[in-house]
Amino acid sequence: MRWGRKNTGGSQTRPYRILLLIPLIFLALFFFYPLLTIFGISLAPEGQLNLSAFATVVMSDYYRETLWFTVVQAVLSTVLTLVLALPGAYVFARYDFPGKSLLSSLSTLAFVLPTVVVAAAFSALIGPRGVVNDALTAIFRLESPPIQLERTLVIILIVHVFYNYSVALRIIGGFWATQSLRMEEVARVLGASGWRLWWHIRLPILRPAILAAAVLVFIFTFTSFGVILILGGPRFATLEVEIYRQATSLFNLPVAAALSLVQIILMFALMLIYTRLQRQTATELQGWVARRPRNRREWGFVIANVIVMAILLFAPLLALVIRSLTGHDGLTTQFYQLLSSNPRGSVLFVPPVQAIGNSLIFAIVTTVMAVLLGTMAAYLLAQRQSRLSRWLDPVFMLPLATSAVTLGFGYIIALDEPPLNLRASPLLIPIAHTLVAMPFVVRSVLPALRAIAPGIQESASVLGASGWQIWRLIDLPLISRGLIVGATFAFTVSMGEFGASSFIARPDTPTMPLVIYRLLGQPGATNYGQAMAMSVLLMAVCAVSFVLIERLRSAGIGEF
Amino acid sequence: MLTVQGVTRAFDGKPVLRSVDLEVERGEIMCLLGPSGCGKTTLLRIIAGLEQADSGNVLVDGQSILNTPVHQRGFGFMFQDFALFPHMDVEKNVAFGLKMRGESQVQERINEVLELVGMAGFERRDVTRLSGGERQRVALARSLAPNPCLLMLDEPLGSLDATLRERLALDLRAIIKRVNLTAIYVTHDQEEAFAIADRIAVMNAGVIEQIGAPETIYSRPRSVFVARFFGLNNIVPVVRRYAGQVETALGTFTVNDAANTILLHPLGIQLADGDTPDAILGQITERTFLGDAYRLEMRHHTGIKLTFRISARDSQIPVVGDSAAVMIAPEMIIPLADEGVGN
Incomplete structure (x- = not known):
């Protein structure tokens, strides 16, 4: 069943090879075709080469400033995240302490939460209507909320750190836990201690993991959309937000396309770097064994980190739940009840509760498609010796590197006219979500697939199993956990996806994140309360999925 | 230091x-x-x-x-x-x-x-x-x-x-x-x-x-622990003690120690004629060729087994099933402290 080998694989395996092409066709149709259409519109809007839109983007101070801001906030977010996560990763890799597994789960939960939920949560915590401001105004009898972080760079950075802390923690801490403690002990015997231990031993050994984490966090924050749109206000725009504004508010398609092009090129370069780095972090040595802190200094270090994590990760989610349950007169469930009504003058065309159904249906369809396509793609990539697969690996990761907004924008301009007119198709959203979710499935299934020793399938074959039987009796049981993890990821990604949906969702079929976004954008305590209630529901769905992922991943599945 | x-x-x-x-x-x-x-x-x-x-x-x-x-x-x-x-x-x-x-x-x-x-x-x-x-x-x-x-x-x-x-x-x-x-x-x-x-x-x-x-x-x-750790397994329990003598299933030996067990060190075991006084009699139950030597295992009628080596150059090397007799060099009869000495 291995593509690159000439001596194995009889006629019975050939039909599979054709199956393996399906994910490539899918990518071509729903990823490359829209992107190429963007290229076409930005470089040749009227059918012939015309670089004026491109020139506008490159020459104008405004867009250069946008690009500058995008880079600066991404760099700041990345540095802040790493500075906070590095000692956290050390504490996790090195020490055992009460509540460790809870914190670890909490940090991963943050990773699967949709951007709109996170934005809503921070708004609930430190926004003008947030619990902290409420408490401070009440205690000190203030006229106006003392914390005015909404629409500042500070709140954007805080949310980015919240979001990416767990990414960095996982990559660095996970790598750290596989590194031999002996190295460190030898260095200490040889006379290293304190900062010299960090500088000469720990940091260099962690270098590939730190770089991989940095690149990934940079990618995530560079393409940050929902957070900036909701919390940043009109003053701030990343490239991503600018593309959205140009396309939807100003209908300036050539400029939006030119911006997308800049974004695509930068992201592809970064993704290529990331896949390279990620491969370097795959080495495994004798791992660290976590132990209890031994003296007061060690306890202090652990506790300080735990407090940072708890405040950063737990407080916003708690505030979100509190806010969704408190109205003018104290505790209430009215915001949850209001979700099923659709009063006149609402920004939505349908009662918010319908969005829950929409999101669930989209997510289920996405999961099925992503698992099928992702598994086929994983098989394609598992062909070890083929040079083809080495090139295809980053290609399948590309959708992750492409901003969802670019994707959504590409769909609008490419898929709304013959030969492929899907503008009105209910499948459009699941297709977009599948593109984003597929890399997660590939990454979950691929390690399990690669871990199947070639001898296993060959022995089954010698023992008389046909190609199909081998797959059902050997491959499937071995990759099933990876499949479930991938499926759960796909489901969660679809539930929370905001960027692409904001372009392509039809007004009468909004998803949960879209409803939250629109409610947050409206004045009035009721809208705000409903946004909080909806966010809590979405968070609950994600939390359930996440528990499933964590359970299965504790068995060592997935390479993220 | x-x-x-x-x-x-x-x-x-x-x-x-x-x-x-x-x-x-x-x-x-x-x-x-x-x-x-x-x-x-x-x-x-x-x-x-x-x-x-x-x-x-x-x-x-x-x-x-x-x-x-x-x-x-x-x-x-x-x-x-x-x-x-x-x-x-x-x-x-x-x-x-x-x-x-x-x-x-x-x-x-x-x-x-x-x-x-x-x-x-x-x-x-x-x-x-x-x-x-x-x-x-x-x-x-x-x-x-x-x-x-x-x-x-x-x-x-x-x-x-x-x-x-x-x-x-x-x-x-x-x-x-x-x-x-x-x-x-x-x-x-x-x-x-x-x-x-x-x-x-x-x-x-x-x-x-x-x-x-x-x-x-x-x-x-x-x-006992050290002996076993080095693969010295000819360990025999002491049945009774006299002044300077211990009695075991294999005979009475001169040992100046109040030990509960003694080791018949393989280094001190030699094949002997059956009529040698104080010889221990038994049957060969295992014979392993080691290149320069043979390792033999002899089973006493009480079930106690003794292992020892003889040079591969010896002219008569018994095979499994043969009756055999061995002699123990007195200085190679070693009193052993019980397991976990130091506790």
């Missing part, structure tokens, strides 16, 4: 070291030998400062070093997996300890130790591209470079294959002796210990059962 006094250590309430005393002389290679879990590595790590003792003291030249942090002890340590720094080449690995101590004559010393371990010319090599034996040499060079007053080696040959191990053990001893270093060597392999040690401390369940030169320990084990 090094003194360990009453060191005790427990992990999660389980004692790993029970009041261990040890004295290592300057220039001596002391081997801590024992099965896995006997506490030898923990003792080594406590001496190095990588692990804390619950109680007891560790002294160098009479001064306690318990409050000296690891990085200021000035020891050398070699791990089983060598723990070479993967982000540095051979030379940088070797230079690390010198740099940490702020030495100035770095280059000179690097050349010197690489020459010593036979790795001159490998300075720019990537450590991940070295063979097992080469890594071991680089690790040794790295721990020797800062001129440690004490070198500790934790199963440094454990990850190598058997043939390589034998040769490297001899090389290791030669190098340590050439620089006249004091060393503590941890291993579970008796042959390695015999090859490398000046003295061996046999450890069991957190205590040192016996300390002595390799020859002494092998020929005069003091306890």
